[in-house]
Amino acid sequence: MIDRHLGSAAQTTGLGSRLRRNDGDHLVERVVALACLLILAIGCYLVMKPFLSALLWGIILTISTWPMHVRLTRALGGRTGASAALLTLAAFTVFLIPLVLLGHNLAENVAQIAAKLQEWRNSGVPYPPPWVETVPLLGSRFHAFWSDLAAGSVEAAATLEPYVQHARAWILGFGALIGSGVLQIFISLLIALFLYRDGQRAAVALSSVLERLAGRRGPHLLDVAAGTLKSVVYGIIGTNLTEAVLAAIGFWIAGVPGAILLGFLCFFLTLVPVGPILIWLPATIWLFTIGETGWAIFLIVWSVMVFSVIEALLRTFLVSRGSDLPMMMILLGLFGGLLTFGFIGLFLGPCLIALGYTLVMEWIGMEKERRSGKPAAHSEA
Template identity: 20%
Template structure:
């Protein structure tokens, strides 16, 4: 019997090792494909109620495929110039941060980011720019995962709940709920909202001729980073843009400032964001910040998702353990019952 257990354990270990070696280079597109499905699922359901699930799947998949193709074309055309502009923006931004009088903890965090984040970002981007075929392959995997998970979302959700252990099932369900809350807060509100602001800032920089396409994309990326930082926001970028435009034309500068106020910050923070977060659990900005940037440092691009989830799970374990301990009868009470 013991020999049989050892054989099965060895077989499982070999299978897991082979699976890991097979998927190791594709973890990032797989995770992002699942994350994109999670974001798109509510839209897929609403559209399915109007046109049917089949057509909804086709339409949503077509939209995501088109965006992926445009992303690949953009990388091929502008990535080198975008990197140059981004490094220039980041250097100026972190130099400005160093002049601010902030609490010691934040100052240490900004110093650490100034020394490590640009290099980490550079490595993440260059690993794709040096191999566009690799990026194309990962986009294909991303689209395949997105289509498969979206088409089978209901089935996969049922399977996940059926796999939960029967013993201490309540704890497992709490953990799963915590993962959902964290992913909701990070993907559907904070990160999605930040990316949307970065997109509108890029459009504004290009339309108002503040920069070329590559420089506008770099400005949008920096806007996203600013939105993820506490006490910062995309308003810094449109304010800088308006100040640069003021020397050319005060009227155009005012128009750009109005555009930034309405489309980037702070108006969306008081009108759209509360509606997105109304029925969702809130995740601390510090937890999200440490999770996102710590995840990027540890895992690369996929750490944007894995980092906050890992920290969210840690807090869930602590909460569940505290509740479990408070429900346990004391030793004196146990003796009295005995």
């Protein structure tokens, strides 16, 4: 009996040691598996890093225009591919063609400026017109400097040279920014094409992931995010882009040089109260000074219509409900996106900032609900 007890104890001890070894082996396997997954994730990130901004914009554009895709697919008899192709073609027209025209216009203006500078170097800078001296504040000093430059003053030329170099570097950098923006938007629209075609499965998978992460609030958060993106894409980006195009058309009709570039600047300044005045008022004054009074009056009427009447109508019809976002955050998203992601950040930055702000506000509402025990009112998507 003693031998049986000793044998049983020995078996138990052996089994325990084998279990401990198995637990240790399982722990090592988990660590190795996690390390492999981490290496794989890092590798995937490095591969996708050059296309990350284009991927994000493609996803945002697809989500915000998905209801249009659904309606168009029904109208085409369920042909998803045809609907995806048509929407992508429309996005090419809206986002890519103005950017290509901007780059072409910038190249033409740079060539004209270079030719004019070469002409001035050969024949000398012309003397300033008399009206320059009548400009308030800096008119007399600028007239004197311009006169010295026209007289061949070496000191005036040396003073101007650093500014010419800075302007040249800025123009070259802006041209490179536009070139990279064309490539990024092209890639994002190709991504959007495939997302339109296969997005239904991706939406189901995303909804399942959110349900696992956020529980029953997952679908609601997805609706909030989609509504926010739609509000920004239509109400902010769509409105500003439309006004920029209309402003450029007005400058072009009136004969103002660099019309497309001026329209591009209006894209930024539309977010600032009375900001577009900084563009069209100098253009109007220039038309008056060269004797084009009729075109100057036309530009005033056109600008008032575009930046007052049309803006009010667009924001009324394009801004979705539940989009009360601080305009300062949208403006910061616009410039921050440009600095972080390049040209495509003009569209991507405001969307990300608005999405983050809305989800934080939603989380605050959830916290208030949890603490008070009362259901909070959900924002409309």
